[in-house]
Amino acid sequence: MAAKIPLSPISHQLCRSSSRFWNTATTLPFCSPVSYPYLIGSSSRLRARHPLVSFAVTKVSLLHDLGATGAVLGGAYALVLSFESLTKRNVISQRLSRKLVHILSGLLFVLSWPIFSASKEARYFAALVPLVNCVRLVVNGLSISPSSTLNKSVTREGRPEELLRGPLFYVLALLVSAVFFWRDSPIGMISLAMMCGGDGIADIMGRKFGSQKIPYNPRKSLAGSISMFIFGFIISIGLLYYYSSLGYLHLNWETTFTKVAIVSMVATLVESLPITDQIDDNVSVPLATIMAAYVSFGY
Numbered sequence: 001m002a003a004k005i006p007l008s009p010i011s012h013q014l015c016r017s018s019s020r021f022w023n024t025a026t027t028l029p030f031c032s033p034v035s036y037p038y039l040i041g042s043s044s045r046l047r048a049r050h051p052l053v054s055f056a057v058t059k060v061s062l063l064h065d066l067g068a069t070g071a072v073l074g075g076a077y078a079l080v081l082s083f084e085s086l087t088k089r090n091v092i093s094q095r096l097s098r099k100l101v102h103i104l105s106g107l108l109f110v111l112s113w114p115i116f117s118a119s120k121e122a123r124y125f126a127a128l129v130p131l132v133n134c135v136r137l138v139v140n141g142l143s144i145s146p147s148s149t150l151n152k153s154v155t156r157e158g159r160p161e162e163l164l165r166g167p168l169f170y171v172l173a174l175l176v177s178a179v180f181f182w183r184d185s186p187i188g189m190i191s192l193a194m195m196c197g198g199d200g201i202a203d204i205m206g207r208k209f210g211s212q213k214i215p216y217n218p219r220k221s222l223a224g225s226i227s228m229f230i231f232g233f234i235i236s237i238g239l240l241y242y243y244s245s246l247g248y249l250h251l252n253w254e255t256t257f258t259k260v261a262i263v264s265m266v267a268t269l270v271e272s273l274p275i276t277d278q279i280d281d282n283v284s285v286p287l288a289t290i291m292a293a294y295v296s297f298g299y
Helices: 009-022 042-088 094-111 122-141 148-154 160-164 166-180 186-209 222-245 253-272 281-297
Strands: 003-005 034-036 217-221
Touching: 042 094, 042 122, 094 122, 094 148, 094 166, 094 186, 094 222, 122 148, 122 160, 122 166, 160 166, 166 186, 166 281, 186 217, 186 222, 186 253, 186 281, 217 222, 217 253, 222 253, 253 281
Parallel strands: none
Antiparallel strands: 003 034
């Protein structure tokens, strides 16, 4: 039996109009369903090929994400080595090098998300980057395989056990943002913007211009807190605009600025509290930002 292709809605309307106009039973040539004997069984063949097409697409996405993971891992390693080299040549201080790694590592990680595929599993491949770094920190922090380069790059005093505190919490925040929020939620982006950009720049500015301390916390400066709010806000807006321009986010910009300002203020206030000895900034800042952003944006 030959397969018949039904009329399209446009052709169907033309046939009805022509019949009324001519008031005749004459059927125009294009008004009859077209028979194509060679299409016998074509639908079944297409159904048979569908699993093969799906497998091919999955394989391409897998290779794509593996390549992206390798590229981001390589970039992260190159970043640390670059600042270590600058430190050895006395171009920048050890403290500044550590803070620049803190700022750039997380932000470059967020900016790399679009290079991963559109598959549902892409976020887990991206999460492999902080997961690998997490393993490195644990291995070195427990002195199983110590690395002086890693210690100098991300710790304050160069002691291995420091890797199991702030640096470890830092990469865990990256992992959580990738797995639970990814590219279609502003929450993870803003939390990393505040932790990496806002908090990182606050420390640099606070040490340079922080003569005036906060009354309720003499370890924090007014200049540092102001810098955290301003730069955290700017970087957050920049990331949201970046992902909006790529089509991942659809935001109402009339309210987005206000929402981001509120979230930035909450994160800044939490960072300024005298609780650093009880809870690390790399825990308190992302958590406060995630909660405030969830209340503000709802997704």
